[in-house]
Amino acid sequence: MRSDAATVAGWGRVSAPGREVRSDDLVRLTDGAVLSRGLGRSYGDSSLPPPAVREVAGTALADRVLAFDPATGRLRAEAGLSLHALTGMLLPRGWFVPVTPGTAFVTLGGMVAADVHGKNHHVDGCFGAHVEALRLRVADGRIVDCTPERDGDLFRATVGGMGLTGHILEVAFRMQRVPSAWIESESVRAAGIDVLLAELERSSAAWPFTVAWADGVAGGARLGRGIVHRGRWAEPGEAPAGAPAPPRPVRVPCDLPGRTLNRTTVGLFNAALYRRHGRSGRREVQSPYRFFYPLDRLADWNRLYGRRGLTQHQCVLPPERGPAAVRDLLELLARRRACVCLCVIKNCGNEGAGTLSFPRRGTSVAIDLPIDDGTQALVDALNERVIDLGGRIYLAKDAFTRAEHFRAMEPRLDCWTAVRRRWDPELRLRSAQSVRILGDPA
């Protein structure tokens, strides 16, 4: 019944031979496993097994809430619980996660492993900042409960550690009380990158949620034109009663031909989006599903990119070089005529406690690229620029970064590796990504 040609794929459709084995019993499932994965929403090869291993443990069936205290918001759950399920359960009761990524189809375990950040990074940091305890199965088979205090080195190496320090079995964190189940939002248009960044910066002083969409293919004076979105939880008086229902996603029925998304089609789409917004600012009370997860309305949107899939290059550039650094990156993309299908810019707050966690103070730039024969060269060029600018990349999105580039970006790597080696001297826990980027044994 089992096909030999089975593959496991990341969201960007980069795949590896092997299969995902799911079980609701994580303790049994992770015994001897080299890697766990949640819902497979990391774009690259973070959740794929290393070449010599043909199985990866899937946690999505382990989705029980083990405790929730409505007085404090403390919640403990199995690692496979999805953000989508959690939101459906607790948003109607006035609770939301303190930090959410741009999709609800992630698990708590994945949120810890990637130490996800969201539109509120400039005020609330990463998800890991709100995690109080983790239960892990470490490489020697033991089950370890760690907190920032107890085995704090393991805790911090695991937050943002891409699942390489132990299988995450349970997560305990604090939910956040929200005044209503709706978002009061505003958006403003910006004609070019400098205005966009200035508007983003200004918004962040007053709003807890900010993000900018930029037209990644417009050039010249229009380079980096876009729309800044900002929001906050609506007060009860401003919002409809009750909670919004999660939208029913529309499915993309099949893979589109590989060249459907190109600079022309994307340019037309972006121009329409930009023009439709209008010159003046917009204000509305909207569902948090729409505000936080606009792409979740289109299930399987990765199929738009065709069979070869997509990769995202997300980097964070330090503030010292200012807006010029972002402009620099966009100019490089324009020069190479890269097909930037989506470009999202966000300003980040301070670095969190996760030893290898992605965000740091500065500006994060994420660009979605269809994979083609030139992708490797383009990512190399981007990474060389990121190194020059003193930035770093987000492993949860990556499938192409070279080991030497990653090392050059990450002075924290030695510190993280030391902790990892202490808990896993033989490097039993590993992924396709760790083999590629960290030089782990295949």
Next chain:
Amino acid sequence: MNAVLLGATRGMGRALARLLVARGDALCLLGRDPAELERSARDLQVRGALAAPPPAFPCDLARPETFAPALDAAAESLGRLDVVVVTAADFAVQTVLESDPDRARALATVDFANTVGFCEHARQILLSAGGGTLCVFSSVAGDRARSSVVLYGAAKAGLSAYLEGLDHRYHRQGLRTVCVKPGFVRTGMTAGLDPPPFAGDPDRVARRVARAIDRGRPVVYAPAVWRWVMLVVRHLPRAVMRLR
């Protein structure tokens, strides 16, 4: 309504328990592993916003002596039973069962003889209170014998026939039987098997089953398309069934 569920710590039973608790039904869990029962009870407590976790009692389909005490304890804790649901069962692929006669006998015992034994207790309790619903998860594998599930299918065929017989015999006295026939559903039980076309997911199965319980429908296929798939499969000539 008050519902007792045997096997609700995982898979389709877990999904059904979540659906029932979210709509306000009072639940009692039965299962063989106390630690698992406790974790599931706490999950249901949060999902149902309950003051306390639903009661849970040990009950193991492999140990018939646990049936009566568990059901009695459940009836006592809930006050009255409206629905008894059985999702628990044993499963193994045919190749494993063929190479291990003890395992094969155990599966036939658990999935047929002991499940029937449990249902007999449940039937008596429900009838003595004037009626109720007995909802048992059989399988499409019981609709037509197939080479890949000879033993499992035979046990489920027996179970389906038993439930139909109960319906014929006790319907007038107020007993409603719901025989659920899931097709391939993506749960821990089927993890590692390649999902065929029409594979279902536990939450959708739960919604169908809850509706069937509410309406007292004697047979429910889940996902629904399996009713038509099995209509065809039941009429395939023997020569075709021998091909695989």
